[in-house]
Amino acid sequence: MNHAAPDRLLRAMFDAAIAAAQPALCVPRHLPAAPKGRLVVIGAGKASAAMAKAVEDHWPGELSGLVVTRYGYAVECKRIEIVEAAHPVPDAAGERAAKRLFETVSGLGVDDLVLCLMSGGGSSLLPLALPGLTLADEQALNRALLASGASITEMNCVRRHLSAIKGGRLAAACKPARVVNLVLSDVPGDDPVDIASGPTVPDPTTCSDALDILRRYSIAVSPRALALLESGEGESLKPGDPRLPAIETRFIATPQMALEAAAKVARDAGFAAHILGDAIEGEAREVAKTLAGIALQASRRAQPVSPPCVLLSGGETTVTLRGHGRGGRNVEFLLALGIALHGEPGIHALAGDTDGVDGQEEIAGALLAPDTLARAWQRGMNPRRHLDDNDGHGFFQALGDSVVTGPTLTNVNDFRAILISAPHPKEPR
Known part of the structure; x- marks a missing residue:
């Protein structure tokens, strides 16, 4: 035959x-209006560098920013810095990039706008553990989650509650600037909290949910990680949290x-x-x-x-x-x-x-x-x-x-x- x-x-x-989800096609029609102040672009994911290039090509005014993508996925940009890191198991380059994202959005004013470009893969590209945990802890957790049979929604719930950047924490650092998320979805149901584990959106899930998932799949974590979850110290930012700025999320491409x-x-x-x-x-x-x-x-x-x-x-x-x-x-x-x-x-x-x-x-x-x-x-x-x-x-x-x-x-x-x-x-x- x-x-x-x-x-x-x-x-x-x-x-x-694949072509239908190319950032060059999807990004331009979802760009927000220019703010009175600065435009700062941040982002993470396998498509984030291509998304950044599309922003640069179609944004008429000044901008600056930092985006982290997977090794081999960088696209040359003139005004937005592109950093590469490891996926699916995070590395030190991703940890450094996560810290620099906080620096990038620090000191913004009420007239400024943070344009956040998020796509699949961002969870691994932004490792930044809560105090008392290390990059090695995050690497071990990622390996265990990937081998466990847990769904992407379950994996990201655990990641959010042991992270210093996910679960709305990066959004809180942007305040008082507004945040507009341009999201290229790779998750079932297109829930923004599950794309890159939601650094710039509130998280309705809890530490208790994360503990249930670890028990369900018999995933072992360090004593410190367990203490963070059991005490609630690792709790993420919930919808309506006053620490969060004004946030708008736009889906530019979906499955x-x-x-x-x-x-x-x-x-x-x-x-x-x-x-x-x-x-x-x-x-x-x-x-x-x-x-x-x-x-x-x-x-x-x-x-x-x-x-x-x-x-x-x-x-x-x-x-x-x-x-x-x-x-x-x-x-x-x-x-x-x-x-x-x-x-x-x-x-x-x-x-x-x-x-x-x-x-x-x-x-x-x-x-x-x-x-x-x-x-x-x-x-x-x-x-x-x-x-x-x-x-x-x-x-x-x-x-x-x-x-x-x-x-x-x-x-x-x-x-x-x-x-x-x-x-x-x-x-x-």
Whole structure:
């Protein structure tokens, strides 16, 4: 079977999803009016440098600022300083950048405006621990959270309550200046408190919530971290807190926008496009089983939709690391999907992270075809063993089916597309 056409269409949909969330396209129409005083630009995330460049290109007056992004994601700016740091496990460069952000917004007046550019990845890029904790504590916490199977919402709740910058603390430092947040969402539900763990928005969650999450996933933390949470000393700033300035938050791109762009590409190619959800969460392999069941029903029974069609979804699944592989929630999803489909004719799929990095790998995701499992067996590879070892990247790399984009300079979370090219009725036994 020639897979070139389905693979090209899937990649075109993925590229359209990424293009729809490019800061150069999304930032300009959301810029605020010029303030009477100074404009100071701050930000953090994988897309923040590209967002800063878009601000510079379209802001008519004076500005200055500091933005921190992931290594390899810097974009040259003339008036806004761009600093690079580590993701997903923070480093000393991120800690220094977090401290400098406080310096950047100090001494502002009531007529000044802080324009905050936030995107996914900012939590790791802004490590600044509460007194008594260290960068090593934050690094250990991040590693434990990433391996735990906790959702992004749960992970960020814990991070906020052990941080000196997250959970509205940076916003408080901006007062009396106003704060306008331009947010590129990478989280299910588009809650601004979960994007970069909400440095410049109030946080309704509590230390008690964070403790519950640590217990739920059996995550060990240092005695000092536990004391901060149990005493409430690590409490974040809540809505209505008088220490907060006036804050306005504008979403410039979301997972839903990216999925709609991909849907248009599918429809233009003659495929009915169905968006199943932009905020699907859960263990990657369990989500895969569910979507495989829907795809098989469509292929065999033309229910609930008829082929030729594409099933699109976004959100952020999780992977509980139990094996020795390199993780990656999109490749884990795709490998589990392939096992559940068991070579069903006419079904191809692509799963990838729109930031170009799935897990800790510089690989966005992978492609799946009806003969993927058969090709693996021919090479002596056992698909289920690779899944049990959390080795989706190793599996798809060996087959030459990885999807590599390089730094995309944006991040609207995971992208999943299942293409069903024609009905394949299953005769009852």
